[in-house]
Amino acid sequence: MKEPGKTLIHGWGRFPRAGARMSEPADVDGLRALLKDESPGACIARGSGLSYGDSALAGSVISSLGLRHVCELDSADGVLRCSAGLNLREILREVVPEGWILPVLPGTALVSIGGAIAADIHGKNHHRHGSFCEHVRELSLMLADGEVVHCGPERNPELFQATCGGMGLTGIILEAELKLAPITSSKMAGRSLPAANLAECFELLEAHEQAHYSVAWLDCLMRGPHMGRGIIYLAEHEIEGELRYRGRRALGVPFATPGMLLNRRSLSMFNSTYYRWQNFRAGRNRLDLDAYFFPLDRIRNWNRLYGAAGFLQYQFVLPLDAAREGIASVLRKVSDAGKGSFLSVLKKMGPANGNLLSFPTGGYTLALDFRREASLFPMLEQLDAVVLDHGGRIYLAKDARMSETVFKAGYPDWERFLAIKQRVDPNMRFRSAQSDRIGLTGRGA
Numbered sequence: 001m002k003e004p005g006k007t008l009i010h011g012w013g014r015f016p017r018a019g020a021r022m023s024e025p026a027d028v029d030g031l032r033a034l035l036k037d038e039s040p041g042a043c044i045a046r047g048s049g050l051s052y053g054d055s056a057l058a059g060s061v062i063s064s065l066g067l068r069h070v071c072e073l074d075s076a077d078g079v080l081r082c083s084a085g086l087n088l089r090e091i092l093r094e095v096v097p098e099g100w101i102l103p104v105l106p107g108t109a110l111v112s113i114g115g116a117i118a119a120d121i122h123g124k125n126h127h128r129h130g131s132f133c134e135h136v137r138e139l140s141l142m143l144a145d146g147e148v149v150h151c152g153p154e155r156n157p158e159l160f161q162a163t164c165g166g167m168g169l170t171g172i173i174l175e176a177e178l179k180l181a182p183i184t185s186s187k188m189a190g191r192s193l194p195a196a197n198l199a200e201c202f203e204l205l206e207a208h209e210q211a212h213y214s215v216a217w218l219d220c221l222m223r224g225p226h227m228g229r230g231i232i233y234l235a236e237h238e239i240e241g242e243l244r245y246r247g248r249r250a251l252g253v254p255f256a257t258p259g260m261l262l263n264r265r266s267l268s269m270f271n272s273t274y275y276r277w278q279n280f281r282a283g284r285n286r287l288d289l290d291a292y293f294f295p296l297d298r299i300r301n302w303n304r305l306y307g308a309a310g311f312l313q314y315q316f317v318l319p320l321d322a323a324r325e326g327i328a329s330v331l332r333k334v335s336d337a338g339k340g341s342f343l344s345v346l347k348k349m350g351p352a353n354g355n356l357l358s359f360p361t362g363g364y365t366l367a368l369d370f371r372r373e374a375s376l377f378p379m380l381e382q383l384d385a386v387v388l389d390h391g392g393r394i395y396l397a398k399d400a401r402m403s404e405t406v407f408k409a410g411y412p413d414w415e416r417f418l419a420i421k422q423r424v425d426p427n428m429r430f431r432s433a434q435s436d437r438i439g440l441t442g443r444g445a
Helices: 028-037 088-098 113-118 157-163 198-207 264-280 289-293 302-306 320-337 376-389 404-410 414-424 433-437
Strands: 007-010 017-023 043-046 060-063 071-074 079-083 136-142 148-151 172-179 187-195 213-218 230-237 283-288 311-319 344-349 363-371
Touching: 028 136, 028 172, 071 088, 079 088, 088 113, 113 172, 136 157, 148 157, 157 414, 187 198, 187 289, 198 213, 198 230, 198 320, 198 344, 283 289, 311 320, 311 376, 320 363, 320 376, 363 376, 376 404
Parallel strands: 017 060, 043 060
Antiparallel strands: 007 017, 071 079, 079 172, 136 148, 136 172, 187 230, 187 283, 213 230, 213 344, 311 363, 344 363
């Protein structure tokens, strides 16, 4: 039951849910007054609410969406200064007509700038251009005592490395200065290639590692010689064409569908039909930006398709030398459990950066979506063991249930992060349900 004065909120996975006292200061002065008043107590910032689990859940939540007043583009040099509350779509509308694009784009355009930095998001080009924060020149951060500090690769670098990927635990991001990438067309030249099994998926991704963007969809229910069959999607920016950003209108899912509709039979039928259709239309095609980068944004509230109980996304990364064996083991366990996923996405990752809690590291990442049900959690614990046995880690922005042991084994720099946090936030003012659960900020606050 929701407590009086609290709003029931959740992340994109719609699990877990928690009551929170919500605040949305309209500007920096309002935010400072809120923190100095200490009325929120222990709190966490929240942007668009698109992290999947509980990283933006706490007893008190401060929305950054009121911080959206600055969007200044130096169109000659491709440098953007913007507020943390703006989302990627709003930025693209401003910069694409001027011949620039955000150099890293995730699977949705609705992520806020603050959220993109806090999760150090990655896209389909990590193997070429790294994660989002590698293109951040500087950011301003409000600490727990209301002080605003500036940090970047050359200015307060330790705090910068803790904030980028730090899930909002060092402070509240106010503004950022980003270096954009030049484009001469807003169209994408796409190419799709069918792969008969997992080994062929890896071979095609390796063979096309010079592609600007690459990603693979896998049929995670197939067994035997066809296990891991999939479709590889490659893309480049076209050289000639118009410079216009068209944010597509989305059709909405008005209510949560019955979870029983997602079962092994329905998933198998969907995956087989999708593979055959994509195999039939494999080849080259011309796409606008949204169609390639944000296909799921066409369906507003698509998370409701998993039912009222919500869903969990399980995304992990394994080092290059362990990825093939480890991912094959994961797919076998998923198939044996009959817990197939509509969205099974494989990407090659480039080298890790120096950010202490950033997820990406050199190798391969696989993301799987599962309807929440009691029988899911024992299987996920089995997957945890595979990931750790192969030297991998789980993505904090997608996590809703990782244990402290699994987190600390996968993120060896957690103690360095915690030392920096204790220096700038000694009273652990900024904390979340996730940070308590994984042992970064204690429990029961």
